[in-house]
Amino acid sequence: xxxxxxxxxxRRKPICDDFxxxxxxxxxxxxxxxxxxxxxxxxxxxVEAFKTRQSERRLVKALTARQIQEGLATGKVSAGGSELDQxxxxxxxxxxxxxxxxxxxxxxxxxxxxxxxxxxxxPLTADSKLTFVRLTLLAGG
Numbered sequence: 001x002x003x004x005x006x007x008x009x010x011r012r013k014p015i016c017d018d019f020x021x022x023x024x025x026x027x028x029x030x031x032x033x034x035x036x037x038x039x040x041x042x043x044x045x046x047v048e049a050f051k052t053r054q055s056e057r058r059l060v061k062a063l064t065a066r067q068i069q070e071g072l073a074t075g076k077v078s079a080g081g082s083e084l085d086q087x088x089x090x091x092x093x094x095x096x097x098x099x100x101x102x103x104x105x106x107x108x109x110x111x112x113x114x115x116x117x118x119x120x121x122x123p124l125t126a127d128s129k130l131t132f133v134r135l136t137l138l139a140g141g
Contacts, residue, residue, distance in 0.1 A: 001126070004042060008134040015134065021045040023126045032121035035108060039101065039118075040094045042130070047090045054086065106134045 001020035008015055024041045026033045063071075063079050071077030100106060101118065108115045109131040110122055 002042075002124075003127075003129045004132070005129070006132045006134070009136045019049075023124070023128075027124060027126055033124050034119050035101075035115050035122060036098065036118040038110075038122060038124070038130070039097050039108070043094045043097045044090050047088050047093050050088060054084070058083070104135065105137075106132050108132055 002023050003018055003020050005018045006015040021042055022045070024033050024037060026037070057078070061079055063077070068077055098118070101108070110124060111128050113123070115122060
């Protein structure tokens with residue numbers, strides 16, 4: 001599984017907890033994978049994960065005392081029952097992510113080495129660690 005982490009320049013805490021996605025099929029066949037394909041793979045996996053989380057939030061669940069305490073500590077206690085139905089177009093999400101990369105809004109590290117070219121082959125293994133680093137824009141530049 002590929003391990004994904006996301007950080008922002010100037011923040012101590014990561015943007016989100018590390019998560020994993022299955023590696024692209026090309027890795028198992030020994031074929032090359034480009035950064036463009038990798039970004040598309042990760043974005044599509046996250047869109048599917050978002051849809052799954054959204055459908056799970058529709059169910060009303062009984063909470064344990066521990067879950068309530070954890071929710072209070074983070075500032076949100078939720079037992080589900082959400083009718084929020086956000087539509088996400090996976091193709092548009094991929095296009096937005098690729099545009100953000102080409103515009104220099106984030107950079108990508110693969111196993112501690114920065115990748116700068118979208119269409120260059122990557123030294124990727126099934127256990128690689130990907131780090132997305134969101135860059136902070138300076139005002140008044």
